[in-house]
Structures are given as structure tokens and as C-alpha cells.
Amino acid sequence: MEGKKDYWLKSGFINIVQNFSGVFFGFAGFYLLVRLLTKHDFGVWTLFISTTTILEAIRSGLLQNALIKYISSSDAKEHPAIITASFAINGIVQVVCIAAILIFSPWLSRLWDAPQLVEMMYWYIAIYLLSGLQAQFNGVEQANLRFNGIFVTTIIRQGVFFTFVLVSYIFSFSVELVFLVWVQIVSALAGMLIAYVHARANLALSAKVSREWMGKLFGYGKYAFGTLISSLLSGTIDQMMLGAMLSPAASGAFNIAVRITNLIDIPGNAVATIVFPQSAKRMESEGPAAIKYLYEKSVGTTLALVVPVVIFLYLFSGIVITLIAGEKYADSIPLLQITLLYCLLIPFGRQFGTILDSIGKTRMTFFVVIGTATLNLCLNYFFIRQWGVVGAAYATLCSNIAGFAVAQVILKREIGVNVLNTFVYMYKFYPEFLDRYLRPMLKARS
Structure with missing residues (x-):
């Protein structure tokens, strides 16, 4: 009973912290960025964030909830097969999305009249790889009812970026959009390393990839993935079309x-x-x-x-x-x-x-x-x-x-x-x- 009570207290605390920190850092960073950037550059940054949010959601919708569900509800001896299958699906998704970035970034840059977007998206590939690993580590940690890593990575990733924007604003630094992406790479690397340290005790992998577990993970995640992507598109398509039209x-x-x-x-x-x-x-x-x-x-x-x-x-x-x-x-x-x-x-x-x-x-x-x-x-x-x-x-x-x-x-x-x-x-x-x-x-x- 104590364990269940402890779980709900911790998970509730994490939910509150993540929501509060997301709102605080997101809104505070936005407040400063609209003053640091020109209207055109802020618009390009908006389009960049809208695009990368969808890419992150593709992976999250397919994997994260399914990974947590099956690890937390399966016997411990199945965990290596589940984690390995999740890494395999993650790898496939990463390859497909990175290929899409390389192919479509020049086209999006022309569509939105945003030449700097190509370089930003190419640098973003590093963030995508690092955040993919962090998501895996956080999922394993949460499924094993451990939460410290999630707490710390949330604060670090958002805090590092906000600190850079705040310092730039205070000292009136000239901020190029690609600088913001470089700072996100640093924060993603720090978040990934912290997540690994907290999850490594439970990161047991199997010698081969289980097709059965890949099927289960994908089967569970496909509708959640579709709903999440459709919802995100519904919320961002207006901004993307404004940029294009x-x-x-x-x-x-x-x-x-x-x-x-x-x-x-x-x-x-x-x-x-x-x-x-x-x-x-x-x-x-x-x-x-x-x-x-x-x-x-x-x-x-x-x-x-x-x-x-x-x-x-x-x-x-x-x-x-x-x-x-x-x-x-x-x-x-x-x-x-x-x-x-x-x-x-x-x-x-x-x-x-x-x-x-x-x-x-x-x-x-x-x-x-x-x-x-x-x-x-x-x-x-x-x-x-x-x-x-x-x-x-x-x-x-x-x-x-x-x-x-x-x-x-x-x-x-x-x-x-x-x-x-x-x-x-x-x-x-x-x-x-x-x-x-x-x-x-x-x-x-x-």
C-alpha cells in the first residue's frame, strides 16, 4: 500500500513540476525572444519549433507510453526484450525522420522564405538523436517507479535554454537563430547523460530483437500516435500555412x-x-x-x-x-x-x-x-x-x-x-x- 501511495505522490509531483516548468520556462523564454528577435526571425523560430515538435511527437506517440505500459506490467525477465524492441523501433523512426529532414528542409526553407531554416534543421538532427535516447532512458526509469532523472532532465533542458536567452537579453547580445539551436544541442546532451545515469541500473538488453515485442509495442502505440499527431497538426497547421502563404x-x-x-x-x-x-x-x-x-x-x-x-x-x-x-x-x-x-x-x-x-x-x-x-x-x-x-x-x-x-x-x-x-x-x-x-x-x- 505504501508503494502505491508513494508512486502516486511521486508521479503527481513530476506531473506538476513538468507542467509548471514547461509553462514558466516556455512563456518566460517567449517573452524575451519576441524582444530579442525581429518579427521575421521570430516567425522562422515559430515554424522551426512547430516542425520539430511534430517530429518529437512521432517518436513519443509510437514508443513512450507503450514502453512504460509493458515494462511496468510485465515480468522482469521480459524487460530486456521489451527495451531492446523499443530501441529497435526508435532506431527505425530516427532513420525515417532524419531522412525526411534531409530531404524536405530545403523545400520548407523555400516554401516559408526562411533560408536559415535549412542549417537549423540539419543541426537539429543532433538534438533528435540525443532526445531519442533521453526519452528511452526516461521511459525505462518511470516504468520502474523511479523519478529523479525525469525531474532533473526536465529542469536542465528547459533551464539551460532559458538561461542563454536571459543572458542574451540582459547583455543585449545579438542572437542568430542557429545559436539557439546550438544551445538546444548542449541542453539535449546534458539531459541525455543525466537520464542515462538514472536509468542505467535497469537498462538490460537482450541479444536479439524480438519481433513479437516490436509488434506489441507498435500495436499499442499506433492509435495514440495517430491521435497525437493529428491533434498537433490541428494546433500548428495554421501557423505553418501562414508561413507558406x-x-x-x-x-x-x-x-x-x-x-x-x-x-x-x-x-x-x-x-x-x-x-x-x-x-x-x-x-x-x-x-x-x-x-x-x-x-x-x-x-x-x-x-x-x-x-x-x-x-x-x-x-x-x-x-x-x-x-x-x-x-x-x-x-x-x-x-x-x-x-x-x-x-x-x-x-x-x-x-x-x-x-x-x-x-x-x-x-x-x-x-x-x-x-x-x-x-x-x-x-x-x-x-x-x-x-x-x-x-x-x-x-x-x-x-x-x-x-x-x-x-x-x-x-x-x-x-x-x-x-x-x-x-x-x-x-x-x-x-x-x-x-x-x-x-x-x-x-x-x-
């Missing part, structure tokens, strides 16, 4: 609005982390009625946290953009106002995926996500041609509305969800929070 600067301006609205998604991420295991457990013991309540309650709670922030940012969007990004990004103000509207739909979509995955409907989640991503791609093409940068925001809003409608039809059919109940729970959240937390806190102080 207009300019990198347009992509950068849109990225400003997206980064601000991403902060609003933090409550949704936290609630989803809690809901996933609860929904799987309740489906087994209590059936669909419990899942229906869990979905409606979790969405209502998330909306209660999100709506006041959305209203505030909408009313003061001009001040927020100026404070965060500076006056040169005034063109991001209308983009922020539109993206804030689809922030209200994100809690519905996130909990839809969480609930369906937890009750074994991963295939259905995959098709809904890929359908929404495809619609987003098509709408972006036509809307950007018609309205320019603001067309990308309208395209994402429309595709989110369509995805919301489809998801609610499925949830109504599968577990009887009534979307109006989510607003009832949202309304009830405020007096409940007041009675259960604020009033007792005020009484204790008085």
Missing part, C-alpha cells in the same frame, strides 16, 4: 495569440490528468451513468476556471498583447480575440478524448481528431487566401465548432451526455468553491 512574420504574429491562449488550457490539462484514471475505474464499477456525470462535472469545473480568464483577456486584449509582446505585435490583438472564443470549446474536446480513451474507444477518438485536423487544413487554405492572417483564426474557430458538435453527438449516443448540464455544473462551482474553501479560510484567519 503569407510570411514567417505572419506566423509569428499568430503564434503570439496562440501562446497566450495556451495558458488558459492549464486547468484543462490538470483536470484531464485526474479524470482519466477515475473514468476508467468508474466504467468498470459503476457503468456509463458515472462516466456521464464525470464528463459533465469535469467540463463544468474547467469552464468555471476558464470563462473569467477569457472574459478578462478579451476585454483587455490590447493591454495584454502590448505588455507581453510589445507594440510591434499590435496586429495580434484581433487574432487573440478570435482564438479566445475557441478556448471555450477546448474543455469539451479535451475531456471527450479523455473519456473515450479511458473506456477503450481510442479508435473513435483517432477518427474524430483526424477529421477535425483535415477540416482545419482545408478551411485554413481558403480562409487565409480570402482574409489573410485573421483567416487562420477563423478557420481554427470553425473547425473547433465542428469538432465540438461531432463530439457531443458521439457522447450523447455512447454515455447519454447532456451538454446543458456542463453549464449547470459551471454555475454551481462558484457557490461550492465559496462555501467549501473561501469561507472556511476566512473564518480560520479571523
